[in-house]
Amino acid sequence: MDERIKKTAVNAVIIVVLTLLLFLAGTWWRLETQFRAGEAAFGKGDFTGALAGYESAIHMYIPSHPTIAKAAQRLWQLGEIAERQGDVNRALIAYRALRSAFYADRWLTQPGADWIERCDQKIAMLVPLQRER
Structure with a gap:
C-alpha cells in the first residue's frame, strides 16, 4: 500500500509540473505573438493595432522576460510620437494603456x-493640455 x-x-x-510548463509555454507564445502583431501594426503606422498588440503582450506578463520591456518601450514611444505630432488624446491613450497594462499584471511585487x-507624470502633464483644446 505504501508503494502505491x-x-x-x-x-x-x-502532472502539476507538466501543467505549469504548458501554461508557461502558452503564455510565452501569446506574449511573443501579440508583440509581433504590435510590431507589424507599428511598421504600418497603425496606432490602434500597435497599441493593442503591445498592451496585450504586457498582459502576458512573465517576470524578467525581455519582450515585456520591449513592449513597454514601444507603448512609451507611441505616446511620444503622438506628443510630437500634437495629438494629446492619442498620447494619453498610449500612456494610460501602458500604465493600466502593468496595473493589471499581478506578481509578488507590482x-x-x-x-x-x-506614465503618471506624463498623464498629469498632458491632461491640462487636453482640456485647453
Whole structure:
C-alpha cells in the first residue's frame, strides 16, 4: 500500500509540473505573438493595432522576460510620437494603456512600477493640455 501512495504522489507532481510548463509555454507564445502583431501594426503606422498588440503582450506578463520591456518601450514611444505630432488624446491613450497594462499584471511585487510612475507624470502633464483644446 505504501508503494502505491508513493507512485500516486509522484504522478501527481509530474502532472502539476507538466501543467505549469504548458501554461508557461502558452503564455510565452501569446506574449511573443501579440508583440509581433504590435510590431507589424507599428511598421504600418497603425496606432490602434500597435497599441493593442503591445498592451496585450504586457498582459502576458512573465517576470524578467525581455519582450515585456520591449513592449513597454514601444507603448512609451507611441505616446511620444503622438506628443510630437500634437495629438494629446492619442498620447494619453498610449500612456494610460501602458500604465493600466502593468496595473493589471499581478506578481509578488507590482510589475512595471517605474513605468507606472513615468506614465503618471506624463498623464498629469498632458491632461491640462487636453482640456485647453
